[in-house]
Amino acid sequence: MVPSIRDLHDTELAALSAAGGRREFGELVRRHGSAVRGLLRRMGAAPSLADDVAQDAFLQAFEKCAEFRGDGPFAGWVKRIAARLYLKRIAREARYVDAIETDQAAPAADTDGRMDLDDALKGLSEVERLCVSLCHGAGLSHPEIAAAMDLPLGTVKSHVKRGLDKLRARLQPQAQPGRTADVG
Numbered sequence: 309m310v311p312s313i314r315d316l317h318d319t320e321l322a323a324l325s326a327a328g329g330r331r332e333f334g335e336l337v338r339r340h341g342s343a344v345r346g347l348l349r350r351m352g353a354a355p356s357l358a359d360d361v362a363q364d365a366f367l368q369a370f371e372k373c374a375e376f377r378g379d380g381p382f383a384g385w386v387k388r389i390a391a392r393l394y395l396k397r398i399a400r401e402a403r404y405v406d407a408i409e410t411d412q413a414a415p416a417a418d419t420d421g422r423m424d425l426d427d428a429l430k431g432l433s434e435v436e437r438l439c440v441s442l443c444h445g446a447g448l449s450h451p452e453i454a455a456a457m458d459l460p461l462g463t464v465k466s467h468v469k470r471g472l473d474k475l476r477a478r479l480q481p482q483a484q485p486g487r488t489a490d491v492g
Contacts, residue, residue, distance in 0.1 A: 439468045
């Protein structure tokens, strides 16, 4: 019995895609498209821009599918492609150069007290959001981010640390009246 396309591993689908398998690549897009678009939105892309860049990333991935060696997950590989494409796009627009720090952002909690990472990310400066998203969302190393954004390595490390510190502060549950916060 021939296995269903949905039963194949990403590495097998990528190998078949490299040989021209459009159906197999379509399965990879189905599996990972929303994660790629989600990363791009967390990096600051508007939904329509995230869709456009994700589409461009998958087109590029299809063309370079033979280069995917399976050393890591396919999702991580295509997310790195998408992140780099997005960075190139915003570099052309030079939007991140004049990023303004927004230290007065309110904690990102809804009425039930739940924290929302997407809202918390919006409270970071654009360059911090990009650095944190590239590091923890796309899996790029600090040197890779520095090269992609044309920033000094120390600056990237500072943006990632400062961004993570701000996220931790915003995502901390707020002490409720009558309750004591755990200190540990």
